[in-house]
Amino acid sequence: MDSTQEVELQIPVAVKESSRIQMLEDDTNQQQQQQLSRFSKHYGWWFRICVYITFLLVGQSAATLLGRFYYDKGGNSKWMATFVQSAGFPILIPLLFLLKSSKIVSSSSSEKPSKSYLSLLYVFFGLLLAGNNLMYSYGLLYLPVSTYSLICASQLAFNVLFSFVLNAQKFTALILNSVVIVTISASLLAVHSESDTTSTKLSVGKYVIGFVCTVAASATYALYLSLLELTFKRVIKSESFDTILKMIIYPSFVATCACVVGLYASGEWRNLTAEMNGFQKGKISYLMTLIWTAVLWQIGSVGLLGLIFEVSSLFSNVISTLALPVVPVLAVIFFHDKMDGEKVIALLLALWGFLSYIYQNYLDDYKAKSSKSDVENTS
Numbered sequence: 001m002d003s004t005q006e007v008e009l010q011i012p013v014a015v016k017e018s019s020r021i022q023m024l025e026d027d028t029n030q031q032q033q034q035q036l037s038r039f040s041k042h043y044g045w046w047f048r049i050c051v052y053i054t055f056l057l058v059g060q061s062a063a064t065l066l067g068r069f070y071y072d073k074g075g076n077s078k079w080m081a082t083f084v085q086s087a088g089f090p091i092l093i094p095l096l097f098l099l100k101s102s103k104i105v106s107s108s109s110s111e112k113p114s115k116s117y118l119s120l121l122y123v124f125f126g127l128l129l130a131g132n133n134l135m136y137s138y139g140l141l142y143l144p145v146s147t148y149s150l151i152c153a154s155q156l157a158f159n160v161l162f163s164f165v166l167n168a169q170k171f172t173a174l175i176l177n178s179v180v181i182v183t184i185s186a187s188l189l190a191v192h193s194e195s196d197t198t199s200t201k202l203s204v205g206k207y208v209i210g211f212v213c214t215v216a217a218s219a220t221y222a223l224y225l226s227l228l229e230l231t232f233k234r235v236i237k238s239e240s241f242d243t244i245l246k247m248i249i250y251p252s253f254v255a256t257c258a259c260v261v262g263l264y265a266s267g268e269w270r271n272l273t274a275e276m277n278g279f280q281k282g283k284i285s286y287l288m289t290l291i292w293t294a295v296l297w298q299i300g301s302v303g304l305l306g307l308i309f310e311v312s313s314l315f316s317n318v319i320s321t322l323a324l325p326v327v328p329v330l331a332v333i334f335f336h337d338k339m340d341g342e343k344v345i346a347l348l349l350a351l352w353g354f355l356s357y358i359y360q361n362y363l364d365d366y367k368a369k370s371s372k373s374d375v376e377n378t379s
Contacts, residue, residue, distance in 0.1 A: 045310065052306035053319050059300025061323045064149065065330055066293040067140050072335065073280040073289075077268045080275075080290070081137040083259040086129060088294030089252035092302065096245045113235055121231060125247070126254020128224055133255065134262070135217035142210025144337045149327035151211060153182045153350045155218035156357065159317045162226035167233075167314070174360035181353035182321075185346045222317065229313040244305045252301075321354050 067081055075081070113121075139148050157179040164171060228247065236243060263269050279286040307316035331337040 048306070049310055052303045052310065054303070055299050056303030056307065056316070056319055057323050059296045059298070059303060060320060061327050061330065063293050063296035063300060064140070064323075064327055065334065066289055066296065067137075068148075068331070068335060070289050070293065071141055073285075074278050075275060075286070075289075076141075077263070077272065077275060078134065078137045078141060079259055079263040079266055079268050080272065081140065082130065082133045083256065083263060084290050084294040085133040085136070085297050086252040086255040086259065088298035089249050089256070091295065091298050092245060092249055095302075096242055096249065112237075118236075121235070122247075122250040123254050125224065125228070125251035127258060128220065128227075129251050130255035130258040130262075132217050132220040132224060133259075135213040135220065139210045139214030139217060142206045143214060144331070144335075147337075147343070148210070148214055149323070149331070150185060150343065150346050150350055151214045152218050153185055153321060153353070154215055155222045155317060156182050156321050156353065158219040158222035159225060159314060162222050163314050166226045166230050172360055174356045174363075178353040178356040178360070181349050181356065185349035185353065225308075225313040225317055229308070241309055244309050248301055248305050318354070318357050321350075321357075 063085075070081060139151070143151070160171075160175055160179050231247070232243075236247075276283050276286045281289075304316050304320070307319060
């Protein structure tokens with residue numbers, strides 16, 4: 001009798017123990033699935049970042065070199081060079097429909113801006129983009145491509161300034177170091193411009209125009225990115241991928257229309273036929289140069305807007321600066337630009353400033369991950 005009662009008492013205990021083990025196994029499996037999901041999302045995010053970085057670097061570097069090729073082989077229309085920087089936007093239209101469902105839902109419940117207000121924003125950004133591209137065209141016309149690219153490093157300093165004023169970016173020792181070093185790098189090229197003007201047979205006046213236009217274009221580009229980020233956060237309050245595409249496509253359409261007006265108003269359109277006929281590499285090469293320049297700028301834009309979508313406009317500009325060490329080297333190989341001692345020092349300074357900025361972003365990312373990990377462990 002006693003043994004029977006002991007067996008009856010052991011059965012519920014065994015059942016409870018089995019249930020507890022099953023619950024532990026279920027919890028373990030759930031945790032493993034969550035870890036696998038986080039692992040997949042993490043590396044999927046890094047894969048997208050690498051793709052966008054590749055698009056931005058390849059598009060920007062190759063488009064800059066093709067722009068210089070256009071001028072070196074007989075092209076002389078500044079408005080045409082400006083036109084191709086935005087005219088390739090139609091290749092992005094399919095993405096507007098294919099990726100329309102990829103959205104980040106904004107936490108704000110405020111009303112969306114009206115269509116008329118959005119139209120004004122598109123026109124404003126389009127005209128800003130057209131003016132920026134025109135100044136870049138002047139810089140590329142009057143400067144060696146290596147000098148042009150290294151002066152563009154100043155956009156990083158401008159971006160930090162505008163981000164501090166408009167996007168509440170905090171200054172750190174590394175960011176300040178980056179700003180100072182990159183500014184010195186650009187200034188070094190301005191001080192030692194005589195060798196460039198001699199080697200490229202340009203007057204000092206044209207060199208100064210090219211230098212000033214390139215610096216002004218870098219500042220305008222940095223302002224454009226900061227205002228774009230500010231518009232997403234304060235006005236549109238949405239960072240869906242199709243919203244970002246619209247902010248690229250519509251301003252590019254306005255910029256292209258402005259370039260067409262400028263092309264006809266300046267009278268440069270009358271010389272396009274003669275320019276094509278006199279192009280050193282032939283008519284087909286002339287057309288392909290313009291077409292591929294337009295396509296490559298849009299590939300760079302896809303990388304740019306992708307990084308804005310995944311990270312921020314500030315990070316996208318940092319990655320854009322990474323192309324600076326690449327372009328001068330390619331320019332020496334393909335265009336036989338002179339890489340003298342001053343440019344080598346300026347190049348090293350630009351790299352130093354860039355690495356300082358990247359290291360600061362690494363520290364910020366590590367700090368954010370540590371804070372998130374502490375919160376999860378506490379919970």
